[in-house]
Amino acid sequence: MDIGNSANEIIKELHNAVVAGDKDKAIDQAKITLEKGMDPYRTIVDGVYSAMQEANKLFYQGKYFPTDILLCGDAFYAAMDILKPHVKDTHTKGKIIIGTVEGDSHDLAKNMVKIMLEASGWTVYDLGKNVPAYIFAEEMQRVNADVVALSAMNTAIAQAIPTTIRRIREQNPNVPIIVGGAPLSREAAIHFGADGYADSCATAVEEVDRLVSQKKGK
């Protein structure tokens, strides 16, 4: 079905609803795209992923705060729930497991990173919070993850990161590991044995993509 400009406008409306964190409108617009017979995968890429990229850019620029990102995330997931069952081909950049390390119950930053990874085409396996090292290692093996992402939100708990990395490396010495969280820096991340570091969800996707490209280039 060729609906031309009308399709572009609907996609734009969906995009704007997600950027505004308007979940109800995002659901309505996602349903309209299906009713109009629009390609759900293109809708996801052009309307939903693009919206989260814009939200992420606004966050990076300091114009959006976590309050905004969470609402954008809610709208994003609501639209995805409508659209994803209609996508025939699975397009994914790869598989990544993510969680907060043992002892850490602060999962806000991890959840924001998860949203941005999913919105950029990664398949994310979220292990939740307070995850022991052996669970990261087991899950990495079970899903054959391409990347592992660890989060820690205070200085004492960050000490669980090197332990977790060692455990993961015992299972797979080559899997790229990215870490993030308030007590960390790129220097600390490298010191702990990680391959990459992101200071927020705004830079996490770029860093994960970089790590994977780097690995493929080897």
Place this chain on the structure above:
Amino acid sequence: MTLKLKVEDLRPDRMSSAERVAALLEGKPIDRVPFTPFFAFHFAAKNAGISLREMYSDLEYCYQLQSLMFKQYGFDFGPAIGVTAEQQAADFGGEVVLPSSEYEMAWRVVRFPVQSVEDAWNLKLPDVKTAGFIPMYMEWSKILDRYGYQDITVTYMVEPFNLAGVGLYLRWVKTNPKVVHHLARLNLETSMNVIKYWQDTFGKERVQTLGTLAGGTNSLVSPEDAKEYDFPYLKELFERAFASGIKRVFCHICGEHTQNLPWLSQLNFGDPGVLSFTHHVDLADAIKYLGDRNIIAGNVSTQNLAYGTPDQVYEECRQCIEKGKKAPRGFVLMTACELPPSTPPANLWAMRKAVNDFGWYD
């Protein structure tokens, strides 16, 4: 590697820690910059080779071990107890647990008292004589009283995100302002009830209050939202607390609050208040906005303390002292947040050495 820090005897103090802190608070001259951790509860436990559970199960022993640790490292302030964010969740009927892993520093909330809008509207003010952690705080204050402390600190302040958890709270900031205001009001009234309980127990002239402002950090909310949801309640809390006779306010401004400094500067924390900052806020900015009426404390990075070398800690402390030393109402070199239990003791000597080398007022 080579240690650049010169290992040598330190210049003798001319004031005791108690004299120095008292003079600082009274606006009188002091010999050198005081230094202290913000909290060092878990560090003190590790320092003595016991668990956090043992620390909490015998508060008098906990006091003694903290006193030992403060003397051991030469810190100028004294023992304190804190469960901070987790405390209010328990006080309103939530469930918290002691750390179960070797990495945790504090109590962990396993169930917040508010999990829905309906829960929020049904929430009742707790009985401050029996609820949650408040009896433990009272026991701690009575220990301080027995050990001869004149000023008794009660730790309580308005922080609505502690009741619902950060995920729900942040969504409500944008979608349900009435609920956020309602929770802030409940916290405010509870804070005042706690203060009154302490004043009734120890006398109005002896009670001071300490609180942490974390929910308004710009790492979570915009400065506009922080002002909307924190400013009116903090303003009212301090006005009512001072009117009730509270002696002093200590406020730990936790996290990135640089954009909040303009509205924070409109609050009266007392004369002087004592405001501590984490490493996210430049001390020069803190002093510019708040230093004319408050003692400024901070902000040696806990990352650096835990993972850095003595030379790195010494250099950061030098920078902090050089920024803070000339603050109009005074300055305390303080760890940015709770002292990590894994901090190498050598880094604490480096902190003291920086005070020795750069912190003298003559």
